[in-house]
Amino acid sequence: MKDIETRADIDDLMNRFYARAMTDEIIGCIFKTAKLDLKHHLPVIGDFWETLLFGTGDYQRHGRNPLQVHAELNLKTPLAFEHFERWLEIFGETVDETFSGDRADFIKLRANAIANRMLEYVSRASGELF
Numbered sequence: 001m002k003d004i005e006t007r008a009d010i011d012d013l014m015n016r017f018y019a020r021a022m023t024d025e026i027i028g029c030i031f032k033t034a035k036l037d038l039k040h041h042l043p044v045i046g047d048f049w050e051t052l053l054f055g056t057g058d059y060q061r062h063g064r065n066p067l068q069v070h071a072e073l074n075l076k077t078p079l080a081f082e083h084f085e086r087w088l089e090i091f092g093e094t095v096d097e098t099f100s101g102d103r104a105d106f107i108k109l110r111a112n113a114i115a116n117r118m119l120e121y122v123s124r125a126s127g128e129l130f
């Protein structure tokens with residue numbers, strides 16, 4: 001198996017991840033409530049991970065803050081520990097399906113760390129501290 005080497009690899013990973021996440025029994029409904037438009041979202045999320053993996057994706061140009069984006073999402077449909085847990089499970093499985101190596105490990109580690117920060121942020125924003 002090869003490692004994540006290019007933006008095309010990230011795009012491929014994201015296509016497969018959202019195909020699974022959006023039809024998942026536990027978290028699929030959240031994407032429906034959010035009316036996620038993949039045509040708009042995929043290039044943005046690709047920039048996000050390209051920035052983290054290769055330092056080139058230019059996510060900043062979108063002027064968005066993922067913590068804030070999910071805090072707003074949490075107001076529409078509450079995000080709980082089990083949603084992040086499932087998100088990470090699908091993400092890890094999707095990476096492991098086709099990639100292995102330092103970047104494959106790194107993207108899973110970063111996803112984990114960001115998910116923990118997001119959960120903490122949305123919990124504070126909605127006034128429940130775990």
Ligand code: HEM
Nearest residue numbers: 030031034036044048064066069079083084087111114115
């Ligand atoms: C419970 C788990 C999660 C759910 C249900 C979820 C769902 C969503 C949805 C619906 C959007 C689009 C929001 C909008 O544009 O209005 C979004 C955006 C995004 N998500 Fe998540 N997400 C989750 C966890 C994560 C995690 C753990 C990460 C990163 C490791 C992440 C990274 C992003 C990024 C970068 C965006 C794009 C923000 C932008 O438009 O600039 N998400 N997410």
